[in-house]
Amino acid sequence: xxxxxxxxxxxxxxxxxxxxxxxxxxxxxLEAAGGDAVDAYAGEVGADAGLIEQLRQQWGLNESPLTxxxxxLWALLHxxxxxxxxxxxxxxxxxxxxxxxxxxxxxxxxxxxxxLGSLLGVVAGARPGSARDRVLSMGALVLYAVPGFWLGLVxxxxxxxQLGWLPLAGIETIASGLTGWARAADIARHLVLPASALALxxxxxxxxxxxxxMAEVWRMDFIRTARAKGLARRRIVLRHVARxxxxxxxxxxxxxxxxxxxxxxxxxxxxxxxxLGLLAESAVRGRDTPLLLxxxxxxxxxxxxVNLVVDIVYALLDPRVGAEAEGAx
Amino acid sequence: MSGxxxxxxxxxxxxxxxxxxxxxxxxxxxxxxxxRERIAIIGESGSGKxxxxxxxxxxxxxxxxxxxSIAWPGLGAAPKPxxxxxIVFQDPGSSLNPVLTVGEQVAEVCRxxxxxxxxxxxxxxxxxxxxxxxPSPEGIVRAYPHQLSGGQRQRVAIAMAxxxxxxxxxxxxxxxxxxxVVQAExxxxxxxxxxxxxxxxxxxxxxxxxxSGLVDRIAVFRAARMVEIGPAEEVVxxxxxxxxxxxxxxxxxxxxx
Amino acid sequence: MSVLRFLRTxxxxxxxxxxxxxxxxxxxxxxxxxxxxxxxxxxxYLHPFANPAFPLGTDSLGRNVLAGVMHGARTSLVIGLAxxxxxxxxxxxxxxxxxxxxGVVDEVLMRITEAFQTVPAFxxxxxxxxxxxxxxxTVVVAIALSAWTAPARVARxxxxxxxxxxxxxxxxxxxxxxxxxxxxxxxxNALPPVLSLASVIVASAxxxxxxxxxxxxGDPNVATWGTMISEGRNxxxxxxxxxxxxxxxxxxxxLAIYFAGEGAVEAASARRIAS
Numbered sequence: 088x089x090x091x092x093x094x095x096x097x098x099x100x101x102x103x104x105x106x107x108x109x110x111x112x113x114x115x116x117l118e119a120a121g122g123d124a125v126d127a128y129a130g131e132v133g134a135d136a137g138l139i140e141q142l143r144q145q146w147g148l149n150e151s152p153l154t155x156x157x158x159x160l161w162a163l164l165h166x167x168x169x170x171x172x173x174x175x176x177x178x179x180x181x182x183x184x185x186x187x188x189x190x191x192x193x194x195x196x197x198x199x200x201x202x203l204g205s206l207l208g209v210v211a212g213a214r215p216g217s218a219r220d221r222v223l224s225m226g227a228l229v230l231y232a233v234p235g236f237w238l239g240l241v242x243x244x245x246x247x248x249q250l251g252w253l254p255l256a257g258i259e260t261i262a263s264g265l266t267g268w269a270r271a272a273d274i275a276r277h278l279v280l281p282a283s284a285l286a287l288x289x290x291x292x293x294x295x296x297x298x299x300x301m302a303e304v305w306r307m308d309f310i311r312t313a314r315a316k317g318l319a320r321r322r323i324v325l326r327h328v329a330r331x332x333x334x335x336x337x338x339x340x341x342x343x344x345x346x347x348x349x350x351x352x353x354x355x356x357x358x359x360x361x362x363l364g365l366l367a368e369s370a371v372r373g374r375d376t377p378l379l380l381x382x383x384x385x386x387x388x389x390x391x392x393v394n395l396v397v398d399i400v401y402a403l404l405d406p407r408v409g410a411e412a413e414g415a416x
Numbered sequence: 417m418s419g420x421x422x423x424x425x426x427x428x429x430x431x432x433x434x435x436x437x438x439x440x441x442x443x444x445x446x447x448x449x450x451x452r453e454r455i456a457i458i459g460e461s462g463s464g465k466x467x468x469x470x471x472x473x474x475x476x477x478x479x480x481x482x483x484x485s486i487a488w489p490g491l492g493a494a495p496k497p498x499x500x501x502x503i504v505f506q507d508p509g510s511s512l513n514p515v516l517t518v519g520e521q522v523a524e525v526c527r528x529x530x531x532x533x534x535x536x537x538x539x540x541x542x543x544x545x546x547x548x549x550x551p552s553p554e555g556i557v558r559a560y561p562h563q564l565s566g567g568q569r570q571r572v573a574i575a576m577a578x579x580x581x582x583x584x585x586x587x588x589x590x591x592x593x594x595x596x597v598v599q600a601e602x603x604x605x606x607x608x609x610x611x612x613x614x615x616x617x618x619x620x621x622x623x624x625x626x627x628s629g630l631v632d633r634i635a636v637f638r639a640a641r642m643v644e645i646g647p648a649e650e651v652v653x654x655x656x657x658x659x660x661x662x663x664x665x666x667x668x669x670x671x672x673x
Numbered sequence: 674m675s676v677l678r679f680l681r682t683x684x685x686x687x688x689x690x691x692x693x694x695x696x697x698x699x700x701x702x703x704x705x706x707x708x709x710x711x712x713x714x715x716x717x718y719l720h721p722f723a724n725p726a727f728p729l730g731t732d733s734l735g736r737n738v739l740a741g742v743m744h745g746a747r748t749s750l751v752i753g754l755a756x757x758x759x760x761x762x763x764x765x766x767x768x769x770x771x772x773x774x775x776g777v778v779d780e781v782l783m784r785i786t787e788a789f790q791t792v793p794a795f796x797x798x799x800x801x802x803x804x805x806x807x808x809x810x811t812v813v814v815a816i817a818l819s820a821w822t823a824p825a826r827v828a829r830x831x832x833x834x835x836x837x838x839x840x841x842x843x844x845x846x847x848x849x850x851x852x853x854x855x856x857x858x859x860x861x862n863a864l865p866p867v868l869s870l871a872s873v874i875v876a877s878a879x880x881x882x883x884x885x886x887x888x889x890x891g892d893p894n895v896a897t898w899g900t901m902i903s904e905g906r907n908x909x910x911x912x913x914x915x916x917x918x919x920x921x922x923x924x925x926x927x928l929a930i931y932f933a934g935e936g937a938v939e940a941a942s943a944r945r946i947a948s
Binding site for chain 3 (some may be wrong): 108228348353367371372380383
């Protein structure tokens with residue numbers, strides 16, 4: 088287990104500069120928008136020059152940029168992300184309220200797309216070049232070209248508007264008074280469409296990665312060995328080929344977590360699903376830049392955590408990971 | 417020292433088809449192999465010697481055309497790779513699955529061919545690892561290939577090859593990728609296992625000197641054809657083909673250098 | 674010769690044909706539908722195929738959907754190509770510098786690349802456009818802002834392997850300036866693998882642009898598919914065609930680019946086998 092810990096420690100240390108760079112980046116974006124905020128406020132309320140000056144003072148805009156960056160960092164260290172103008176609440180509370188919903192949506196979509204995608208990838212990659220492989224690969228390419236938000240709209244049109252099978256929007260029936268399992272079932276029903284819209288596209292991606300990984304593994308020497316050992320084809324496909332081809336798919340899982348989080352913004356907007364994405368849309372509409380950048384920061388932390396988890400899973404799946412680090416100790 | 421006829425090859429030819437072109441890999445090969453007999457196939461790369469081993473085991477790539485006949489009077493039926501024929505390939509670094517334990521890779525052969533459950537297969541795997549002289553087999557059974565040295569990996573590969581209790585062991589350049597000291601040990605191990613288990617051996621190599629100390633007969637392949645076959649000492653001391661003579665000279669020259 | 678080989682692969686043929694058709698549509702839009710595609714030209718909510726003057730119908734304000742779709746092709750292709758071009762230029766420059774200089778330069782540049790990769794591309798674009806304000810230019814920059822990381826990584830890896838080769842050593846021996854070596858000797862050789870990313874970058878740029886304008890952050894002065902889909906969304910029940918037509922256009926465009934990319938990869942690998 089020690090190799091996993093070494094790896095984790097290295098990754099955690101490595102993510103410190105990444106977070107710092109992102110924080111500095113968001114600070115500059117905030118700066119770019121900061122002046123506008125006073126102007127926008129003044130424009131709306133009709134403040135005179137004295138009040139504008141007072142506001143600048145109050146919002147700390149007259150300090151040197153370096154001082155403001157330090158203030159910003161200090162606040163972030165205390166998990167203070169500032170005040171949301173659009174919601175008239177502290178931003179951190181708002182984020183913590185929405186984060187679980189987005190994690191639920193992401194988790195469900197990831198499980199769906201990874202599970203089904205790699206399964207179909209195994210089916211396609213079991214015989215590279217076969218008719219089954221060609222149909223699945225082509226279908227995946229077409230699916231991958233579908234814009235997620237549009238797929239969401241089409242699914243909503245079909246399953247909610249036309250068939251009336253599933254709820255159109257939200258995360259649960261408002262004021263339903265449901266509790267326990269009934270409430271869970273209600274949430275699950277609301278989750279089906281947004282999770283599918285988000286999952287289908289990544290399903291296509293995982294299918295293709297799994298499939299091409301398998302095509303590559305089939306050419307390896309140890310597959311010739313497995314055939315020479317007279318193993319059943321099923322065992323060769325699953326235990327030898329797919330087991331190795333799973334590794335790049337798991338890597339892809341980490342790489343794609345950022346993209347999936349980005350994709351969920353639009354999907355949440357389509358389905359009125361109250362997660363970070365919908366919050367981001369509200370922030371854009373309400374010109375609430377601090378809130379928007381708070382969402383960006385939280386997303387970055389989420390992506391880093393997801394990647395750590397993926398690293399652990401990868402280390403469990405690939406015995407070679409960290410072998411050199413362990414040996415060097 | 418050899419027994420009844422195990423294998424009889426007549427007029428064997430193999431053509432590979434790639435990109436619309438057909439390439440001759442073997443042509444007109446005749447060979448008889450008896451139980452417990454050890455035979456070496458000598459040749460340079462591209463001579464068809466590896467193709468010969470793959471053809472015997474029925475492991476030729478898809479799309480290859482086979483002509484002539486391969487009969488197995490000693491088995492009475494078509495051989496199953498892994499069960500009737502064990503094969504050891506050249507590169508021990510790449511011929512083991514990197515993400516499965518050594519134990520599982522040996523045990524899966526027992527499970528597939530000897531009808532054992534997993535528990536018994538693993539117990540048998542420990543015995544086999546012990547037989548190929550790996551230190552502390554109980555530990556190695558849980559190791560992954562990257563944790564072993566090249567020589568140790570090749571011993572694992574041999575354990576896998578004999579796990580199904582085959583009648584014929586094919587060693588396809590099994591010692592070429594290993595340094596000289598370990599090479600000698602592996603050759604010794606193969607010799608020992610063949611005697612103990614009454615195995616026939618097809619030792620495919622480019623190293624005629626290495627082969628001559630191990631086998632009963634030597635066959636020399638060149639450009640898809642068999643140019644010479646005979647008892648080992650005879651082929652080495654009085655080669656009938658000038659090509660074989662050149663091979664031996666080249667080897668001696670190399671040793672002298 | 675290589676174009677022929679590209680068109681001979683099924684993916685290349687389909688992708689090439691579709692892209693040619695799209696280019697034709699984009700180029701002919703101002704000729705076939707001169708004037709502003711956002712102008713009101715007829716009655717509202719005219720369904721497709723009901724009036725030959727408006728083959729795809731009209732929207733809630735009475736704007737011609739076909740004109741919108743065709744002008745939208747212009748917007749999508751221009752933004753997709755511009756963003757990909759910017760991303761590849763910046764990315765290969767960063768990757769080349771990192772790979773060539775190594776050490777601290779490499780470390781700093783790769784940390785920055787990693788930071789940009791960690792931010793969800795769409796959120797970054799959303800934040801940038803919402804701060805700077807929506808226009809064609811800012812949308813292009815917003816998309817390129819996250820798209821340059823992949824070319825940077827590939828360029829760096831290529832440069833690291835090329836750096837060891839003879840002609841670079843020769844250039845160094847005759848005293849060429851390191852920057853001159855980087856951009857005259859190393860970069861041209863590192864470029865092909867970087868360019869192979871182009872199709873994926875263009876496609877994802879087009880998808881990000883569509884999603885931005887779907888959320889109301891596209892350039893308000895041009896017709897975009899995302900905006901059209903978003904406007905149709907409010908009348909999904911009665912006039913679904915308003916969202917479906919631009920959505921299909923979007924999907925076909927992205928698919929054409931993927932097909933072309935696959936075709937190019939296959940043509941390139943066929944060439945390697947043949948030679």
